[in-house]
Amino acid sequence: MGGPRELLQVYRFVLAVLLGLVIYFLVVGFELLREGPVPGIGLTDLKGSGWLGYRLGYAGALMLVIAQSYLFRPGLLSKLTWLEIHCYLTTAAGVLLLLHAGFPYSFEYWNPFERVYPRLGLYGLVGLQGLAAWLVVALIASGIFGRYVYGRHRWARTFKRWHTVHAILSGMLYVSGVVHLLLSVSLKYVAAD
Numbered sequence: 001m002g003g004p005r006e007l008l009q010v011y012r013f014v015l016a017v018l019l020g021l022v023i024y025f026l027v028v029g030f031e032l033l034r035e036g037p038v039p040g041i042g043l044t045d046l047k048g049s050g051w052l053g054y055r056l057g058y059a060g061a062l063m064l065v066i067a068q069s070y071l072f073r074p075g076l077l078s079k080l081t082w083l084e085i086h087c088y089l090t091t092a093a094g095v096l097l098l099l100h101a102g103f104p105y106s107f108e109y110w111n112p113f114e115r116v117y118p119r120l121g122l123y124g125l126v127g128l129q130g131l132a133a134w135l136v137v138a139l140i141a142s143g144i145f146g147r148y149v150y151g152r153h154r155w156a157r158t159f160k161r162w163h164t165v166h167a168i169l170s171g172m173l174y175v176s177g178v179v180h181l182l183l184s185v186s187l188k189y190v191a192a193d
């Protein structure tokens with residue numbers, strides 16, 4: 001068994017692979033961005049299946065992906081600058097993604113597991129999009145706490161535990177996000193109400 005450092009490296013590698021898949025789906029989904037606006041856009045069009053909603057999801061996911069550069073921290077900027085970029089960009093991305101998911105006026109997934117039916121195979125996993133939306137909320141709340149304890153000596157142990165939780169929540173978001181993108185972008189599957 002490897003130590004915690006090796007485990008972290010492996011975990012980051014897995015995150016990087018999942019991130020690669022998200023980028024792949026964004027490339028595939030780019031085609032739909034070329035479609036013109038549908039006349040008479042109403043409020044509900046902010047949701048994923050609407051013209052504007054699709055763009056909100058697309059932009060939000062792109063911002064999330066850029067914000068994850070923090071994982072690899074290219075040497076161009078200082079560690080703290082990357083962290084600030086990570087925090088602000090993910091928070092802004094979160095707002096777009098939550099509008100895309102229907103928050104707060106017509107969100108259909110208050111119970112994040114209600115519409116998940118693994119027995120039905122891949123299409124039964126469509127409800128994971130609701131879980132993904134809740135994970136965005138959880139990650140932003142978690143991030144704000146983590147940013148507060150970051151670099152404070154008295155909180156060093158808490159920070160370590162927090163870091164693991166934040167990384168696991170991210171992994172869960174990546175997995176549910178990849179399933180959502182596979183269904184909605186590649187297979188063009190829309191959940192029935």
Ligand code: HEM
Pocket residue numbers: 025026029047048049050054057058061097100101102106107108109129130132133134136177180181184185189190191
């Ligand atoms: C973390 C990122 C994302 C989350 C949390 C998320 C969440 C959701 C949710 C909850 C819905 C259902 C809305 C409803 O009740 O109608 C939805 C629908 C949709 N999303 Fe996303 N989304 C994300 C990213 C994306 C991206 C990047 C795209 C496209 C490139 C996308 C495309 C769609 C499409 C086409 C629908 C309509 C399909 C359906 O209603 O089942 N989503 N999304």
Ligand code: HEM
Pocket residue numbers: 012015064068070071083086087088090091094135136139140141142143144145146147150163166167170173
């Ligand atoms: C959807 C939203 C978010 C996702 C997917 C996400 C993801 C991640 C990931 C993958 C890491 C690196 C874990 C590792 O080192 O392996 C991380 C670290 C971190 N994130 Fe986030 N994050 C999100 C939101 C936020 C927000 C909003 C903040 C701040 C307000 C934040 C603050 C931090 C901090 C303080 C660290 C640790 C920095 C370090 O150890 O050097 N995150 N995040």
